Amino acid sequence: MTVFTLPQAEKERLLTKQLTELTAHHRAHCPPYARMLAATGTPETFGSVADLPWLPVRLFKQHELKSIGDDEVFKVLTSSGTTGDVSRIHLDKAAAATQTRQLGATLQTVLGPQRLPMLLVDSKGILKDRRSFSARGAGVLGMATFGRSHVWALDEAGHPDLPALREFLARHGGAPFLVFGFTYLVWLHLYEVARSHGLDLSNGILIHSGGWKKLVDQAVEPAEFRRRLAGDTGLSRVHNFYGMVEQIGTIFLEGPSGGSLYCPDFADVVVRDPVTWRELPPGEPGLLEVVSTLPTSYPGHVLLTEDLGVVHGVDDGDWPGKRFSVLGRLPRAEARGCSDTYREAA
Amino acid sequence: MKHLFGDTGDWPHERLTVGDPRVLDFLGAFSRRLLKASRAHPELGSLGYFLRPAELTRTVTRLSAAVDGALVFPRGNVFHVPPANVDTIFVYSWALSALAGNANVVRISERAAGAAQVILEALGDIDADPAIARTQRMVSYGRDDAVTAALSAWCDLRVIWGGDAAVAAIRRHPLPPSARDLTFPDRTSWAAVSVPGWQAADPAARRAAVVGFSNDAYWFDQAACSSPRTVFLVGDAAAADAVRAEFLDLLVDVVAERGWQIEAAMAVEKRVNALGLAATGAADTLTFAGNAVTAATLTGTAVLPRRWLGAGAFPFATVGSLAEIVPVITRQDQTFSHFGFAAGELAAFAAALGGRGVDRIVPFGSALTFSAAWDGYDLPREFTRLTTLQV
Incomplete structure (x- = not known):
């Protein structure tokens, strides 16, 4: 089973129709959203996905935007926030079920239909630390449901747990198993330990995310990451993914040959010129917009991220549709006013 | 603590006067340098114009005029906490206080860059009377409550720019009973x-x-x-x-x-x-x-x-x-x-x-033009005190 099936032209046609309907749905059920569209003179029909009205993702940090009644709220998800403000994403029962189902379907493309034994490249300690729980803990727990017989690769202090790793590999290493973790933890802890102790990870399928920011001082390029994992530990089935809590359930997954992220059938990306805001052709980097049909309980179906990205090609890779990369983050705009918050003030 | 301008040793006993000629000379030279640097930093042009000798002399004349027979003197020690992000504010605040004859310590933000660096270089380049460096000091230091507390205990007037958060943060440090704050909150x-x-x-x-x-x-x-x-x-x-x-x-x-x-x-x-x-x-x-x-x-x-x-x-x-x-x-x-x-x-x-x-x-066009009357204060007056004399 796979959710990477639609050639771009067909996907464009389907998504334009479905997302236009979703726009009308949210307009009817989310008054603040309706007011934003009215104020910007947004029409009711759209000729393409790129014509749909996008919301900057940060709006979900400053405003409560939902298309369901208070009594229908089943779950409220919050994003990690470095500046103190967090997104609040409201799901009803149906949206919560759909996001789990579609995330599962996306992962099955590379994991197969069976739940695999799962190595979590993280520390059980993160579930205890309430401060870091919301971001990292929720990410790990969310992913854990797609595996079984879980083993933590790091001890509670965050150091590699070699005996646990050896035991996991002795028991499950002979058949496909799932490895999940944040990119920098996989690199700093799993890779180093596996290499220096000659662990065989060749039956592993690695799903990782979280960016390379923390690896900058280690100077590891994504291609180098793949090459060294494969060469030194045998781990050659490696899939990075990109996603955000504001479009929960939708992930953009790296294809088997690496280097590009692909969009599942129910989602897509648009790269925009940050001056004209028009869609850019493949090869030209700009701001990433992500669209998905999953957000039915809140108007997060067309979001402008603060990430920079580039589309590499269309219908020319491992799977159909657009393939793209995330290039980095847009720096936050800062005021240089007299009444700046005076962080240095003692 | 980094010393960006002025001497580093103990405070001298010497005092400047309201409209002290040594300060007037110094600010005049400073004004000329700022006007020269204004090509690269337009905001320095406004500052240089504000500090031109004719304007300073006018301010001094107005300030020294006796108020109901009282004599006008410097307020004493002034501690300035300017905003981190507007490069030139600290100069307006400090220059008017220096003109009033005060001993000044200005806390420069560690984030200060661009125009602020040009200003500090210009100050350092001026061949000034040694009394200037002894009484006028610019420093920068990180999050150090001890330094802020010591300077607060030292001063007769504390000038806090940078908005509500800065005012609240700095006010945690007590002033001597006779001192007070001049605050510039969020506007x-x-x-x-x-x-x-x-x-x-x-x-x-x-x-x-x-x-x-x-x-x-x-x-x-x-x-x-x-x-x-x-x-x-x-x-x-x-x-x-x-x-x-x-x-x-x-x-x-x-x-x-x-x-x-x-x-x-x-x-x-x-x-x-x-x-x-x-x-x-x-x-x-x-x-x-x-x-x-x-x-x-x-x-x-x-x-x-x-x-x-x-x-x-x-x-x-x-x-x-x-x-x-x-x-x-x-x-x-x-x-x-x-x-x-x-x-x-x-x-x-x-x-x-x-x-x-x-x-x-x-x-329109004058919103950013600084003047000696600011936020409802007559700043030169705030930087002085009065002695009544009846014979």
């Missing part, structure tokens, strides 16, 4: 266009008004306390729509002519804030003229946006008369820059406000 500033005044102005005057307004708004990314944000259109509502449209067209044109660019991150920031105004119902029309000019039409004056919306973000509100603005003005409001009003209208507006808010009513 909001406005602009107003008279609809009939606009209609009566010829095209050149309209364009000149928008040029002045664009300087007020875009220097300091519209984030200085005096930068205008919301624009009131004062007059007939139907006519106001046409005025707004023409004003925005001219603004787009002028900003393009200046070559002012708004970066992607700032453009997104403005979108978030403008859409936010629409989401809450505060605005019902948004226009994005490129990234440089973002406009919003407010649905009323009941809830006026008082926080920064980004560089080049302009909410517009239409009111029938200046009198309608009076009830929505608060103590937080500082500068009210205007175009097209008769002097009598503005005087009546100021009288109606009665000092409850708005400290400066200035024409």
